[in-house]
Amino acid sequence: MPTLVDTLRTAQARRGALLTDARTTAFRVLHGEADGVPDVTVDRFGGLYVVSLYRDFTASEEEALLDAAMAAWAPASLYLKRRPREARVLANVAKETLAPETAARGAPVESLTALENGVSFLIRPGQGLSVGLYLDMRDTRAWLQQEAQGRTVLNLFAYTCAFGVVAMASGAKRALNVDASRRVLEWGEENARLNAQTVDRYDYIAGDVFDWLKRLAKKGETFDLVVSDPPSFSNTKEARFSAARDYARLAEAAARVVAPGGRLVACCNHAGLPMKRFEAMVAEGVALAGRQGRALSSSGPSSLDFPSAPGQEPALKVHVVQLR
Helix, strand or coil, rough: CCHHHHHHHHHHHHHHHHHCCCCCCCEEEEEEEHHHCCEEEEEEEEEEEEEEECCCCCHHHHHHHHHHHHHHHHCCCEEECHHHHHHHHHHHCCCCCCCCCCCCEEEECEEEEEECEEEEEEEEECCCCCCCHHHHHHHHHHHHHHHCCCCEEEEEEECCHHHHHHHCCCCCCCCEEECCCHHHHHHHHHHHCCCCCCHHEEEEEECHHHHHHHHHHHHHCHHHEEEEECCCCCEEECEEEEHHHHHHHHHHHCCCCEEEEEEEEEEECCCCCCCHHHHHHHHHHHHCCCEEEEEEEECCCCCCCCCCCCCCCCCCEEEEECCC
């Protein structure tokens, strides 16, 4: 029977070409049940590994897992994120307990630069539960690299602006990034500068996405590509959002600012929302906006580093619709 160290080594070895791709140093090396370790994921950024736990592990279980990770992969640094599923637990647990600022093993890392398909991103492992780049979107960003040249892009729920940075690196005319947090948008500006891009503060808007979609529509602004990648749940001063309940409303608002012939790239990472239902919600929103849409593709993350357990759909869903 394989040991935990054996299982971790096998999981990383399955990543195949990613292990030797000089243009990509950021990818997932362990994806929970599909790789034989339920409730655990591990993301790799060069020599930095970030371990996420999706249930309450005992102290001895955590120690055993971290020791096995060090033995299997010999990372320079290992950071730990505890991600209990229940929102009420998250609200009542200190941030330092959920996402310690210091390394669990190895050398401390304030920041490092990771590569994805030749584009550079700033990773900060001690900055909270999210370290700067959502790796399951790699294939979608690679698609954008092929589509962005000469086009205008609206990046909604931009976080650290990865889609915007990729778009500009690929020859887009403009990428407008919108997020509720000014702090992560400033991180996005750092990512842009890291890739030798000129930063225009007017293209980094802090505010409620629904409010800004209304403003853009009222001004008659449209974009060739609109990327909508909301959190599954969020609360702002203005409203609460649940992807499973509200995605049709979001798709409607986004569709109003897609240029004729342009594309809506609708994304959702809610594991409880099936792909077929998600596609139907996007179609409903497009229709409510008075637009006609043609579905171009539906996809998930790369199966190379985000394999699905038998009988399970990937949590991430990406649905691209071209609008008239």
